[in-house]
Amino acid sequence: MPLQVYYLGPPGTYTHSIALHFIQEGDSARPSSTIRQSLEDAASAWSEDGHRHQQSVVPLALMPYENSTYGLVLETQSVLIGPRHGEANVVLGSNGQLALPNELSPVVVAEATRAVRHALLGSRRAQDRLRRKGGMQALHALEELDLSRVTKVMSHEQALGQCSDFLTRNCPKAERVSVASTALGARLAASNISSENTGSTSACRPSSSTPLSAQHAAANDEETRRLWGEAVIASIVIIAYPTPYFFIAFGVMVLLCLWTGTYYRTSARELLRLVQDGGRAARPIDSDKDEVVVAIGTEQAAEELDLVVLQRNIQDRDVIPPN
Template identity: 30%
Template sequence: MIPMPSDPLQGLRQAIDRVDDELLSLLNRRAALAAEVGHLKTAAGPEALFHAPKREREVLARLEAENGGPFPAPAVRTIFQEIMSACLSLEKPLRVAFLGPEGTFTHLAARHQFGGSSQSLPQGTIQAVFQAVERARAEYGVVPVENATEGAVDSTLDAFLDSPLRICAEILLPVDQALLLRPELDLGAVRRVYSHPQALGQCRRWLEAHLPQADRIEAPSTSEAARLAREDAEGAAVASELAAELFGLKVAETRIQDLAANATRFLVLGPKAAEPTGRDRTTLLAMAQDGPGALLHLLEPLARRGLNLSRIQSRPTRRKLWEYAFFLDIEGHAADAPMAEALAELKGACASMKVLGSYPRAGEM
């Protein structure tokens, strides 16, 4: 037995160092096993599934259940997601397209879902994210679909009208907006505030109360807003604290959004459907037949089977004047018997219908 030093604090630090060494050794053992898995998958051919979300869910659920503390339970998922992301990169780098540039909330959502070792592919538009996955330049895509304050992201809904992609997961990310300034700038000297229209809308009341003298200028993204603020001697940006780090700005104020519990829902796009988990959501794209009670006929098969409709949104199809498509979020998986029966009935009640995906509800991928 190794004798403890006379200084108790020093002894504890040395014990922590020994545990860290053991952790590092175990991580490298896990990485070596993951590399072997990668070799087997490569030998199986190009159709082998390198990323297995179901397997990841099972591993995370088991580890969370077995954690007896005092290590904090939420940190178990975060740390092991990063470990699995790093090990997967040894098998095959996972390419994830997202609405960029880096530093946006969509970038944060992608990192939250796939870990920091995934290969980030920032795209300039939501349509470009769809195209990157459709053309196999990325295995997955991440796009925003709705915000608690500002509502639906129409560009995402419109992109689904002609896309073959499926929704394979959703991410619910708390969105804390910050006011970013150049280090030498004071709040009273700000004459322009840059941000994405959604972010400006989320902070409307705060900006009116604290920066009434400043013009609001729309930018393609919150990250681009931070870049513009860095170049403007009298400019500020509404963006994430990560954007402040990336662009060398100071965080003048935090949590300036009007709704304290502000959050944005993101969708994960992929070429394949997700397997049932028992806690799923299904998104449909439906075009109701023209005539009285069309929407009622669309909803009746769901209500009759006790299926919970959590969201409905309409968008013009842009193919025919006054023709609308309905996006419906329903709790349950398309493979569940009540849902399967409802979908079969809905096909007869709709001019057209497409299941965009059945996927784990937020936090369950």
């Protein structure tokens, strides 16, 4: 019978990568929003099948349990053991495995290990903001990033813990915000959505005052304005190209842009709009020039979300997993 594996989503989490290793042709892997939800989803899939008096799949929940550098995964612990420590919330199944004392009595049927390699991920805009700029440095060090400018790091609590020393050394000003999974943190960083509007692990949803759709719209708006800023420079190139003075003027302009570290400023029309509505207009959180939101996660998540890997292998310690 095919397996139906519920894992901590969205796609791109470490748990997802284990699920993909675990399943075979004909099986399926389905994302759940939290670790607790993955167990509940598997449980309801069992009972749905049960009501039909015919089992068509084997629903399983794949839950991260423990890691060698930051210890037990608290959410899994509280789902499996329950909040009332010390009471008989946990029993051993007939096979000697951990089992829950409810009507479904789920048992642990398999265990897998995975080496964790974390990367610091950010949008292209975040990368731009981290580039060392100003003075002649800009000419030589375009690719050098100043991670100390990061203001917010979003990830799963475990990943934040596993990279704690790295963050203290390299991103001392960054607020560490735990969200439901590494892949969710990567998605939020990709859309430049800051934690204030997303909540933390326990409440990963936008605040009611600024709906997510408005933030996405505003983010697109800013992107469009930025492209216009670039288009203005491009049109000067086309019009002025045939004249010899162009090269001097263009060279001065490029130097000025590199020197000041900016080639785009908020348009006058946008400023007027903000003044007119008293600054209430929805806008991306990081429209504030100083806001740099990044995430900790897998390089696969970066590929899927078109994020930039700002730095690889940022975990504080490497531990070789047992076979």
